[in-house]
Amino acid sequence: MSKMATETSQRLRSGAVIAVAMGIMNLATYGYTVLAAHTIGKEPYGAFSALMGALLVISVLSLGLQATGARRISSAPDQVVAIERVVLSVGLRSALVLAALGFAIAPLLNAVLHLESLPTALLVGLTAFPLTYMGAQLGVLQGERRWGPLAAVYLAQGLGRFGFGAVLIVIRPGEFSAILGVALGAWLPVVVGWWALRRPRTGAPHSEGHPGLDLLREVGHSSQALLAFFALSNADILVARATMSDSEAGLYAAGLIMVKAVLFLPQFVVVYAFPSLSQESSNRRTLVLALAMSAALGLVAVLAVAVLPGLALQFVGGDDFADIKGDIWKFAIVGTLLSMLQLLVYSALARRQGRAILFIWTALAVLVGLALSVATATSLVMVVVAVDAVLFLGLLTMALAQARPGVQIPAETRPA
Known part of the structure; x- marks a missing residue:
């Protein structure tokens, strides 16, 4: 077998390992979400979904650490x-700060999301620490392309949430138990990541130092x-929970199960492609192939739901959410769009495209403004x-223009 054929075979196997691990993780994660929807009831599930949305926003620092670590290592293996x-080190300090912030804003979350349970809101801070530190671990493993240990961390993330959460909500159904399961399950992947990184890799090159301040700036970006x-x-x-009736917000939260399922269905594509997106020689081709794969998986999901x-x-969620039955395919479209937007965001991170961030913030402002003017789940999804x-369309145009041959990453953004 030729060297090229061997390398291709290894890449396919590595991609398959990540795809299977993340598929199981997502299946366990959304299996738990569906179990919660069936078990804790419509109104408690609306509260649970709103808190999960808040956790996703809080966890962006974890994802920033992962993206920065992976990009730096893949671009500067020496x-x-x-x-x-x-x-x-930055991951540990950031985890402590974010956990403290989560505890500090708990009363605000309790009031804004109408939880009527401060202990439930405090669980956001308890979950923030492991979620953030896990991002630093994932970034190192992803950048080094250590796909086996990386897959193990992702498996632990999904199975830990399902294992702890399922037991808790069966024993005592409610949003507190559902979020507590998420908090406890978040510690298992941290343990697995520690085990994978506990010893130095003898084959890894050593260097005298690395500009930590520059890395911190990139983490922030x-x-x-x-x-x-x-x-x-x-x-x-969050808008639905704050402005709609509990019933309509619960219906919309149920539809979001489909959104998240379709969004994370091709998540392995982002994880596997990101190190290549950080390399100028393969950026555009990798982006086009990754977008095509995400679009194909999304189309299959939309057709299946329709x-x-x-x-x-x-x-x-079952018959309790029957009013949303005819609109579930629209939520699948949202998930498909978000999966491709996620790829474009990571492509922008790989090439340090600052204008893409402005586009996204502008879209967020427009979305919130329009969302405040509608009163039903069906109108909001449209x-x-x-x-x-x-x-x-805007981000795709920008990405293809800046990823064309001859467009270089600015020198000041390349690894030191």
Whole structure:
């Protein structure tokens, strides 16, 4: 077998490992979400979904750490040991700060989201620490392309949430138990990540140092971009929870189960492609292939939901949410658009495209403004489809223009 054939075979196997691990993680995560929807009731589930939206927004620092660590290591493999040390150190301090912030804003979350349970809101801070530190661990493993340990961390993330959460909500149904399961499950992948990184890799090159301050600035830049994306993808449920009736907000939260399922269906594409997106020689080709794969998976999901709405209804919560049955395919479209937007956001991070962040924040402002003017779940999902579609076209045009041959990453943004 030729060297090229061997390398291709290894890449396919590595991609398959990540795809399977993240598929199981997402299946466990959304299996838990569906179990919660069926078990805790419509109104408690609306509160649970709103808190999960808040956690996703809070976790952007974790994703910023992961993106920065992966980009730096894949772009500067001669500095892997120094980068790992800095990323893990920054990750630990950031986790402590974000956990403290989560505890501090708990009373505000309790009031704004109408939880009527401060202990439930405090669980956001308890979850923030492991979620943030896990991002630093994932960034190191992803940048080094250590796909086996990376897959193990993702598996632990999904299975930990399902294992702890399922037991808790069966024993005592309610939003507190549902969020507590998420908080406890978030610690399992941190343990797995620690185990994978506990010993130095003898084959990894060493370097004298790495510019930690520069890395911190990039973490901030990456986190801001990801904050914009996750705020965009979760602002709708927060607006629904704050302005709609509990019944309508619960219906919309059920539809979001489909959105998140379709959004994370091709998530392995982002994880596997990101190190290549950081390399100028393969950026455009990788982006086009990744977008095509995400679009194909999304199209399959939309068609399946349109043909089998009854089965889709059971997936998002069952007969209690029957009023949303005819609109579930629209939520699948939202998930498809968001999955491709996520790829474009990571492509922008890889090439340090600052204008993309402005586009996303502008779209968020437009989305919130329009969302405040509607009063039903059906109307809100159509608003989200329109805003996401326009944003996708704008970011795609920018990405293809700046990823064409001959367009270089600015020197000041390249690894030191």
